[in-house]
Amino acid sequence: MKALQTTALLLLTAWLVPLHEARGATPSSGQVHTLENVAASVRPPGPPVWEFTRNGKKILVLGTISYLPRDMALDVAQIIQGITTAQAIVSPPGLVVGDNIGFFRGLMLWPGIRKNRLNSDGRTLRDVLSPTLYSKWERAESRYGPPSSSDRLHPAYAAFELFEAAAQQARLDPDPSTISLVRSTARKHGLEEFDARLHLPIDNPKQAVRDFRIAATDDVQCLQQTLERIDTFLKEAKPLGDAWATGDVGSLEMWANDRSSMEYCWSTLTNQEIARQQGIAELHEAIDDRWMEEMAKALASHDTVFTAMSLREMFEVDGIGAKLRRSGFDMGSPD
Numbered sequence: 001m002k003a004l005q006t007t008a009l010l011l012l013t014a015w016l017v018p019l020h021e022a023r024g025a026t027p028s029s030g031q032v033h034t035l036e037n038v039a040a041s042v043r044p045p046g047p048p049v050w051e052f053t054r055n056g057k058k059i060l061v062l063g064t065i066s067y068l069p070r071d072m073a074l075d076v077a078q079i080i081q082g083i084t085t086a087q088a089i090v091s092p093p094g095l096v097v098g099d100n101i102g103f104f105r106g107l108m109l110w111p112g113i114r115k116n117r118l119n120s121d122g123r124t125l126r127d128v129l130s131p132t133l134y135s136k137w138e139r140a141e142s143r144y145g146p147p148s149s150s151d152r153l154h155p156a157y158a159a160f161e162l163f164e165a166a167a168q169q170a171r172l173d174p175d176p177s178t179i180s181l182v183r184s185t186a187r188k189h190g191l192e193e194f195d196a197r198l199h200l201p202i203d204n205p206k207q208a209v210r211d212f213r214i215a216a217t218d219d220v221q222c223l224q225q226t227l228e229r230i231d232t233f234l235k236e237a238k239p240l241g242d243a244w245a246t247g248d249v250g251s252l253e254m255w256a257n258d259r260s261s262m263e264y265c266w267s268t269l270t271n272q273e274i275a276r277q278q279g280i281a282e283l284h285e286a287i288d289d290r291w292m293e294e295m296a297k298a299l300a301s302h303d304t305v306f307t308a309m310s311l312r313e314m315f316e317v318d319g320i321g322a323k324l325r326r327s328g329f330d331m332g333s334p335d
Contacts, residue, residue, distance in 0.1 A: 047074060047245065048062075050332065052330065059304075062182065063308075066310070067167055068240070070173045084189055090295050091194065092310075093320060097202060119154055129155065144162055145169070155222060159226035197291075198290040200274070218265075255311070288323060
């Protein structure tokens with residue numbers, strides 16, 4: 001089954017809303033190694049916009065990357081031009097759980113599920129991980145400084161705490177400033193908006209909390225995968241930010257096709273489990289189908305539509321970009 005990796009963050013929140021709550025606490029200086037400043041340099045032409053065309057219809061797609069250097073200055077002329085030439089915008093593929101709240105955020109807000117984030121019977125990570133993996137965790141915790149209470153969390157959520165602490169320390173933000181630009185520009189020019197997210201109502205949230213389970217093997221594998229990839233992820237943040245900010249299409253396509261890059265497995269597992277409870281076996285397929293249906297509606301009444309989606313979604317063999325191509329669209333690289 002397709003890994004819900006680069007779209008995982010989009011599955012958690014509303015269209016064009018910050019993807020993660022900011023962490024208030026910062027690690028003490030005695031626990032943290034100083035990381036290199038990851039501010040990206042900027043040169044034109046700016047983040048690229050791809051084109052999908054078929055029978056006189058055009059879809060303009062801003063390819064996005066989560067977690068880029070903070071406060072990047074960008075040349076957004078190409079993005080604004082794309083939006084202003086369109087007659088409508090379609091939201092990125094995503095998931096809305098219950099009352100427009102991402103379920104992972106719900107993990108933090110619903111009192112009943114907070115307990116589910118902890119290992120049972122008071123166990124710690126030392127109790128549930130192998131000695132080798134726990135040693136790796138200790139080294140990473142010392143370096144990046146997540147809260148000490150994370151030692152009591154399930155491995156997948158300990159991975160989340162570790163990643164968030166590392167991203168904060170490296171001054172990485174989950175979404176670039178271009179995200180809010182899309183909707184504000186579209187509304188300024190009176191574009192019709194189409195919500196293409198999959199809406200998943202939860203009739204009985206308390207029961208959903210009680211039934212929430214993640215398989216132990218997936219739980220541990222998520223932390224192991226995060227520990228294996230987090231250092232490389234942080235090292236690549238600046239060059240990736242440069243490539244995105246300057247429209248380096250070749251580098252971006254190479255990155256999007258790299259199977260060994262960072263996956264946000266904690267959100268993937270969370271979304272898959274709550275979808276399974278609601279009778280959806282293939283969540284990503286359901287999300288993609290919803291997006292394709294809404295895009296078809298938008299194109300039925302408009303010749304040019306603007307949207308945004310993760311670069312991986314555009315380039316994966318079973319992503320939305322591939323599905324558009326299989327349905328007859330030609331994909332054009334940015335100039």
